[in-house]
Amino acid sequence: MTRFTPTTTVPETARRNGLVRSGTRTVPEEVPIAFSYGGTSHAVMMGTPADIEDFAVGFSLTEGIITNVDQIAAIEPIEDERGIDMQITLVDDAADALRVRRRHMAGPVGCGLCGIESIEQAVREVPDVSKVALTISYGDIVKAVALLSDAQVLNHETRAVHGAGFYIPAEGLIAVREDVGRHNALDKLCGALIRSGHRGPEGVVAVTSRLSVEMVQKAAILGSSVLIAISAPTALAIRTAEEAGMTLVALVRGDDFEIFTHPQRITPGSIADVA
Template sequence: MPGFPTTTKVSETARRNGRLAAGERIVPEETPVAFSYAGSTHAVMMATPADLTDFAVGFSLTEGIIADPAEIETVEAVAEDKGIDLQIRLADAQNDALTARRRHMAGPVGCGLCGIESIEQAVRVTPSVRSSSLTLSEEDVVEAVRLLNGQQPLHMTTRAVHGAGFYVPGKGLVAVREDVGRHNALDKLVGAARRAGHAGDAGAVIVTSRVSVEMVQKTAVIGSPFIIAISAPTALAIRTAEEAGMTLIALVRGDEFEIFTGAERVVADAARRSDRG
């Protein structure tokens, strides 16, 4: 997989200490990334051109194109004049299924559900995670966000990208991915976690963005019963999480947070320490 630049240094004029002065800043690249299956473009997303195999696998999983990473035979990133074409080769059965339901969409970074063909697609049935027995302590919630804040090198450089992490109790963050698009960061995380063999129901999804309905849907697709965010959720995201039996925690600030659904999965710190002992 070829490497593509993820940042660019640009000139700027900044006001510092009451004065305007010439300077420079590092900003993230934002590149059209096409997902092509069997030679036909299925979607185009504006994204950070990094972790492209993870992106291909995660997007294919959360879009329901595949159920397992093994159903992808190859991924090749081909540089085009103005973007990148991710050429994804599926096993024959998955190719046939995709052809039968193919749809086209284009997604700018601020958009969650672009190019779908009906209202029914926007409010698609979200898989239930109600049967999951995973619990987190209050301490786990705080630690997960703290760890993610310290493992975002691209954001530390640019202050302009989102992060997503997969937290497993007792192990910490086992995967982290970044992107200019919050949905893209989550798709990349899904791909990275599944390619590394982490089961979705073994951990929690941690994100640095607000929680939209699609973020909940993507989390449910991989089987995780937790989504934890530093920003607020939408009303539809809360209703969808409730229906799916998911625990939605948001507005994590230091050791404070708010639980919107599934509070029974969050246990007191003392109880979790006793369980681990």
């Protein structure tokens, strides 16, 4: 739990249908959320202060700091008036691996190549999900996005946050997480899933944002072979999904959508019964 709330109410002056009125609006909060391992700060993200333990676990997974939730011994949020510091304690092997990684990332200032580790991380290889035995129908695509939209509680209040959901054919949408940041929402979803014992190969990741390469990387690390979005993909996201064996579906609008990679996982199926 955190004393920070995910939303707040602010005064506004609105013009609607030619009329001006004073009122209030609910908006999402955005606070610094730091991830510290062994007492040392690793990264600070601006995010929505909700589901922050899921965020800590999911970030640790998608950043390659852990490979499973059992490698985290404890998570303690430390708060002040400015933000939240997630103090994460790793088990010995994972803590040792992170210390080695930090030493390799340290380099001389001004060398001209100091960013090489960050560049390699940005274009890192992603896990191969081509062998995942999952097929979905046209109806599954439409249903996953429709259910995700319906389940976005924070977005219904604010109209200002992204959502990420996990959909299993024949079961439906089993988890949803939201955040002002699209990457954060997906990290929170990854954390929620591995904490609950679900595995990425079981289902489909659906998001309300555009598909950048980072979204493909995170979904592949989770182990999901299908990534669906309501917006468009980037060229690098398409190339990365193609190489990873991931099915990329985007621009889902009602019954319409576009398939960019590995369409063999998608079978014709009824859309009429989705609503």
